[in-house]
Amino acid sequence: MxxxxxxxxxxxxxxxxxxxxxxxxxxxxxxxxxxxxxxxxxxxxxxxxxxxxxxxxxxxxxxxxxxxxxxxxxxxxxxxxxxxxxxxxxxxxxxxxxxxxxxxxxxxxxxxxxxxxxxxxxxxxxxxxxxxxxxxxxxxxxxxxxxxxxxxxxxxxxxxxxxxxxxxxxxxxxxxxxxxxxxxxxxxxxxxxxxxxxxxxxxxxxxxxxxLVSPRRGRNAFTGQVRILVAQHLEAGAPMGTVAAALGLSERSLRRRLTEVGTTYRAVLDDVRSTAAEQLLADGLLLDDVARRLGYAEASSFVVAHRRWTGRTPRETRDPATGGGS
Structure with missing residues (x-):
């Protein structure tokens, strides 16, 4: 009708x-x-x-x-x-x-x-x-x-x-x-x-x-912009200075604005990395490749971070269809 x-x-x-x-x-x-x-x-x-x-x-x-x-x-x-x-x-x-x-x-x-x-x-x-x-x-x-x-x-x-x-x-x-x-x-x-x-x-x-829209709508708009820019620069480690410059801010101003909305740059970076890691592991990438995509110099650093985020190693959370290989 x-x-x-x-x-x-x-x-x-x-x-x-x-x-x-x-x-x-x-x-x-x-x-x-x-x-x-x-x-x-x-x-x-x-x-x-x-x-x-x-x-x-x-x-x-x-x-x-x-x-x-x-x-x-x-x-x-x-x-x-x-x-x-x-x-x-x-x-x-x-x-x-x-x-x-x-x-x-x-x-x-x-x-x-x-x-x-x-x-x-x-x-x-x-x-x-x-x-x-x-x-x-x-x-x-x-x-x-x-x-x-x-x-x-x-x-x-x-x-x-x-x-x-x-x-x-x-x-x-x-x-x-x-x-x-x-x-x-x-x-x-x-x-x-x-x-x-x-x-x-x-x-x-x-x-x-x-x-797709639920996570976006649940975030502060400024934090959402920071997340997008972090994701774009993730392979290079998403340095705070790079993201701040993309927003036309100093690092100090970026830090202050994130504090005002109840978060930190480290928390945003970790969240973006953990979300990306979940998808990359499900896609079956080797741990070295996942680590590189997330901006880590070596796989061991990624493993430590993943355990901090989830309480599990990447092997333990990988899609069973991949056989848990590294």
């Missing part, structure tokens, strides 16, 4: 962590215009390996820097060009949940419920007005130098994905008003059954979405 109202967006502003896929798409669009990856990533602290890492998260500020670099080096690439390059699959589990939703109305509410798994900078909302659904993107708080680009990108991405999940031949049409940051389409489309609807697949994908 067509919803008479929509859920409020789960995020109030754009400063939430995001998967690297959105940054990778910006880099790919720049590459098509002849701009090097290094030029597009300048000032972000990211490298080509980060963009290619399917596990990598980035901060909103890092993605925003890539947007600015793209505008500076490829002025012919518009927000509409970039938005049209998005697909449901770009959004990972959220995209699969959208595709497998029963109707377009269900998909719209699901997208709003998990908007912090998207790449938007202009937070969308939806209302029913007369016979139209009106989607508005909120560009308040978006820096002026990138506002127009991001309004166009985000609205185009929304529209592109809506049409994709409806089916390419469905005939869904919209009226645009870029100056007012809105698009509208007929309410009758909210009851449109999606061609890939699958209740079981949708439930699984939605559960994955909850698993």
């Amino acid at each position: 067509m919803p008479s109202s929509f859920e409020p967006p789960a995020a109030r502003d754009w400063q939430f962590p995001r998967h690297v896929a959105g940054t990778a798409l910006l880099v790919a669009m720049g590459a098509e215009a002849g701009v090097s990856t290094a030029a597009l990533l300048r000032g972000t602290g990211l490298g080509a390996r980060d963009v290619a890492d399917p596990q990598r998260e980035v901060t909103a500020e890092q993605e925003l820097r890539v947007v600015r670099n793209l505008l500076a080096t490829a002025p012919g690439v518009t927000g509409a060009h970039v938005g049209a390059a998005y697909h449901a699959s770009t959004f990972g589990p959220l995209g699969f949940a959208l595709l497998s939703s029963p109707t377009l109305g269900d998909a719209a509410n699901l997208a709003l419920r998990f908007i912090d798994l998207s790449f938007t900078f202009t937070i969308p909302s939806a209302t029913v007005e007369d016979q139209d659904v009106v989607v508005r993107v909120d560009d308040r708080g978006v820096p002026a130098d990138v506002r127009r680009f991001l309004v166009e990108r985000d609205l185009t991405a929304i529209w592109t994905v809506l049409r994709e999940i409806c089916g390419s031949s469905a005939g869904l049409d919209a009226a645009w008003d870029a100056d007012r940051s809105t698009l509208r389409f007929a309410t009758r489309w909210l009851d449109h059954p999606l061609p890939q609807a699958n209740a079981h697949a949708c439930a699984i994908a939605e559960a994955l979405c909850r698993d």
Whole structure:
């Protein structure tokens, strides 16, 4: 049944962590215009390996820097060009949940419920007005130098994905008003059954979405940024000075701000390392390789740390399917 109202967006502003896929798409669009990856990533602290890492998260500020670099080096690439390059699959589990939703109305509410798994900078909302659904993107708080680009990108991405999940031949049409940051389409489309609807697949994908956002939403926003930057520099040991510089802070200021939210840099580093270790061990990597990925000089240091975190050695916690080998 067509919803008479929509859920409020789960995020109030754009400063939430995001998967690297959105940054990778910006880099790919720049590459098509002849701009090097290094030029597009300048000032972000990211490298080509980060963009290619399917596990990598980035901060909103890092993605925003890539947007600015793209505008500076490829002025012919518009927000509409970039938005049209998005697909449901770009959004990972959220995209699969959208595709497998029963109707377009269900998909719209699901997208709003998990908007912090998207790449938007202009937070969308939806209302029913007369016979139209009106989607508005909120560009308040978006820096002026990138506002127009991001309004166009985000609205185009929304529209592109809506049409994709409806089916390419469905005939869904919209009226645009870029100056007012809105698009509208007929309410009758909210009851449109999606061609890939699958209740079981949708439930699984939605559960994955909850698993992804729950830890993020439970953290202080600043601590979340620190975690992302620690993870990006983990192989080098994530020195406090490096992370502080990426945040535009001194080490003293970083230490103070973490203390204000009830934690320490060491606690954040340990938490990031222990979470990463769990995944790397489950993937079957040798202990020496796990230790290197976590920024330890030798495996013995990792073993000591792992016992401190969990009370067990890495061998004792490794997935049984690996045979417990080192």
